[in-house]
Amino acid sequence: MSAADDENDGQATERVVIRDRRKIDPKSEAGKASEAKTAAGPGAHRAAEPEEEVAAEVTEATSALGAELEALRSELDERTHDLQRVTAEYANYRKRVDRDRGAAAELTTGAVLTALLPVLDDIDRAREHGDLVGPFASVAESLTAATGKLGLAAFGEKGDAFDPNRHEAVAHQTSADVTEPTCVEVMRRGYTLGERLLRPALVAVADPE
Template sequence: MTDAKEPATPEASVTEDGAVDETVLSEAAEEPEEEEEKEEEKPVEGEIVDEEFTVHAPQHRAEPDDEPNQAAAQGTTDDAHQHGLGAELAALRTELDERTRDLQRVTAEYANYRKRVDRDRALVVEQASANVLGALLPVLDDLDRARDHGDLVGPFGSVAEQLVAALTKFGLTVFGAKGDPFDPTRHEAVAHLTSAEVTEPTCIDVMRRGYLLGERLLRPALVAVADPE
């Protein structure tokens, strides 16, 4: 029968004076315990082992050399921000100028439109008045002939004066009298004479008086003209 082999025991180190080196013995005694611990820590095949772990985020430690770089980066960001604000302000000013010009143009167009409408309205009113007053001019001629013959007296004369006053309120003006200088734009000469009593062409006789509506000529006056000799 074969004897079981005993575990090898580390030989003790003997110093020169015959003493046993206890350090070697203690190290030899601790080695089996470490091997047992390693065997216990070795995971069994198929067993799930929970291991705790901690994730550490990398932390950047500010270095003294980084401060100028950070300041430069901040300055660049501020410059870019100011540049963006300047461009936006310029765009807003341009748009404001365009809107202002549009408003001025629309205002001028509206003012011209109002002037044109007012002028057209005045022309329409003047034309309507001219048509009505022109139709009444023969009646006024009859009143003038009646006045020249002395028939415009009594109540009939009063009615004639009221009619002339009412027509005058609408802007009707009568012209053409003996002794007026001859005006070819207002007078229509039906006879020409020479006279030593005049120094310029003069109306010496009026056959029919003329009428104005404001500055508009409704009818020229029929006159006889005397030219100087």
């Protein structure tokens, strides 16, 4: 055993502690990393998602929205076509009903006026013979005016060109005074209701020689 060992024998050995009092430079790489870690705090790794994943989610959401919009547009077009078809069918129905109603009203009016034609023939004969006077003349004029308001129109005058669609010839003769078949005598006037022929006129026809 040496003398040094004898000297240290029996007393505690003192530990040597080294302290580094140097400060970290904030501008150094270590300082920057430390500041970044401190500023980020806990959970920062969850906020920093990869850009590819974000873009994929946006694309998927856009595709779903586009598909839904396309479905809504298709349904809207279908409903629009249905509405247009129903509107057209209703318009055609109204036209058909109005046409049928008008035809029925014209048939009814024609039937009533046809029943009055013999009375009008008597009035014409009385007028030709000069018997249309007094109160009877007033009644006759009122009846003629009323039938005229309903659309009844008389035709058939001496000198009219013969029309087989409107005239019924009961006699034929030749004449040097005409250049075409002409009504030279009217036995009974004809009547029309609008464009409809109620009764043809009875006439005598003269043909050119």
